[in-house]
Amino acid sequence: MSCVVEVEHLSFSYPDGHSALNDVTFSLGHGQKVALVGPNGAGKSTLLLHLNGIHPRQSGSIRVSELDVEGKNLPRVRALVGLVFQSPDDQLFSPTVFDDVAFGPIYQGLSAAEVHTRVEEALEMVHMEAYIRRVSHHLSVGEKKRIAIATVLSMKPDVLILDEPTAGLDPRARRSLIELLRELPQSMIVATHDLPMVRELLPRTLVMDGGLLVADGPTAELLSDPALLHDHGLEM
DSSP: OOEEEEEEEEEEEOTTSOEEEEEEEEEEETTOEEEEEOOTTSSHHHHHHHTTTSSOOOEEEEEETTEESSGGGHHHHHHHEEEEOSSGGGTOOSSSHHHHHHHHHHHTTOOHHHHHHHHHHHHHHTTOGGGTTSOGGGSOHHHHHHHHHHHHHTTOOSEEEEESTTTTOOHHHHHHHHHHHHHOOSEEEEEOSOHHHHHHHOSEEEEEETTEEEEEEEHHHHTTOHHHHHHTTOOO
């Protein structure tokens, strides 16, 4: 299987000296859906922010769709890596849903006609096409999360990076979002504490703790290991 993300020997420390990533190596194949789990402070968010260059790489290497994640490639990499934040309010800031989803394609310099096509396609993928003229901040949390996903789908990414996608959702909205993520064809890395969702949706799991990648394997196998879960602060 060809790889859409390749991370090799990635290490990173914050200015205060805290070591957040220690020699992390893994790859993500095209179409793979992978969970990233571990306790708070494990390094999950730091790792995600490296994948599109928000954190500058200190040592090791990162490649996305055969592009090195570095200065001259960052505009292209950031289109290929769709980062969806935990809170959709961090991602939705325009007057209408159309404006939010159109922001990325406009920034890419696409024509008005192509921008409109991208917006319609992205909203259709998240089943929110009827919301195109709605005001984003009037929507429910579940609706906002779908629109936030559409804002990155409009850039036609190769991989989606989602941080706690089910946080704050009621059971119906959570179920609906899981089904949406199952439908989407992109490769995914999903950072989450929602282990029942991991077991249901994501066939492979990466476990991080203390900046280390401590396990990488089939989800069913890892989540059936009580000692592994206990040692790294995880509970079903």
